Amino acid sequence: MTNLDVTPAHRSAREVLSWSRARVDPALRTAVDRLPESMRVIAGYHFGWWDEHGEPTGADAGKALRPALVLLGARAVGGTATAALPAAAAVELVHNFSLLHDDVMDRDTTRRHRPTAWSVFGVNAAILAGDALLTLALDLLAGSGHPTAAGAIRTLSEATQRLHDGQAADLSFEERADVRLAECVRMAENKTAGLIGAACALGALFGDGRADQVDRLRLFGEHVGLAFQFADDVLGIWGDPAVTGKPVYSDLRNRKKSLPVVAALTSGTPAGRELDALYRGADPLSGAELAHAAELIDAAGAREWSQGRADDLLEQALAHLRAAEPVERAGRELGALARLATDRDH
Structure with missing residues (x-):
């Protein structure tokens, strides 16, 4: 066994x-180094590896939740984390x-406690850097040499298409006043849950799991992903900026129609109508109005409802995990x- 599999x-x-981040970062850096210099600098800045001049920094690179799910998904079906590293x-x-x-x-200007890539390098450059990362991801799977590579590419491509659909819906909500709650949930399923489900399925594929294990782990991931979005949307309103890396009330400031917001707007309550x-309104919301909006969402029962949905989805996710019959430690x-992903303070 390699050091990747001794823990x-x-x-x-x-x-x-932390284990996942330490293992995946070298693979990411090696992959990003293959990009054209113009894209490499922006990607490395976004990942927190260096500043806009290419000088090393100790910036936050994110939690690496999705790659951790891939590595553990492989272990859960009896495979190794090493085999799943490309995925x-x-x-x-x-x-x-x-x-x-x-x-x-x-138009977010802050991510992970620092200026976003587009605000530093420009909109067009950031878009191109994102395109480069997507192409690179598919290239990693194609070049992995794993027998399931073709199926893995289809799995990741399908999840990416769902992500696009979810983002398109999210953007359309900004122009509409009549967003239904079911639409908002479906948007979150596509935009967030699909990729997290794919992460778990890819791990099972690269771990040579049975077809039923791949399906169950995908369902586990999708339920975790939707629960995560409910919890994250609560943080987007009431979260501590020191934890979220974004300004307080950031979602409300953008008049974002997140899950608790739409739940409040469609609640039929006086708070929802207010x-x-x-x-x-067309004018930017003042600090007092932002605080009042958060109070109204709470008063409409949407905060409690969102937290309850996150809890229910977590329990369903764990049921799918048990049905996958995972190796005990990886399952644990x-x-x-x-549980960490859906924690109120994640």
């Missing part, structure tokens, strides 16, 4: 994430492709990651 007997979820790196590349594009489309009036660690 301490008992690890917390955060220790698993783990590919999933992280696709995730970061989506973040680069999302930041442009949402929130609707705030969201229909996948469950711990699921």
Whole structure:
């Protein structure tokens, strides 16, 4: 066994994430080094490896949740993390492709406690860098030499298409006042849950799991992904900027129709109707109005509903995980990651 597959007997979820980051980062750096220089500089800045001048930094590179799910998915079906490393790196590349594009489309100026790539290098350059990461991800799978590479490419491509569909819906919500809650949930399933489900399925594929294990781990990941989005949308309103890396009330400031917002807007409550009036306004919301909007969402019952949905989805995810009959330790660690991802303070 390689060092990648020799790990301490008992690890917390955060220790698993650190292990995943330490293993995936070298593969990511090697892959990014193959990009043209113009794309390499932007990608490395986005990953937090260096500043806009290419000087090394100690910036936050993210939690590496998705690659951790790939590596543990392989272990869960009796395979090795080493065999799944190309898939783990590919999933992280696709995730970061989506973040680069999302930041442009949402005009977010801060990610991971530093200026976003587009605000430093420009919109067009950031879009091209995102495209480069997506192409690189598929190239990693194609060049992996694994027998399931073709199926893995189809799995990741399908998840990426769902991600595009979800992002398109998310953008369309900005122009509409009549977004239904079912539409918002479907958007989150496509934009977030699909890729997390694909991460777990890719791990099982690269671990040579049975077809039923691949399906069950995909369902585990999709339920975790949707639960994560519910929890993350709560953080997008009430989260601590020191944790989220974004300004307080960032989603409300952008009048984003996140899950708790749409739940409040469609609640039929007086608070929901007052929130609707705030969201229909054309002027930027003041600090006092942002705080009041958060209070209205809470008063409409949407915060409690969102937290309850996250809890229910987590339980369903864990049921799918048990049905996959995972190797005990990997199953335990996948469950711990699921709980961490849906924690109110993640």
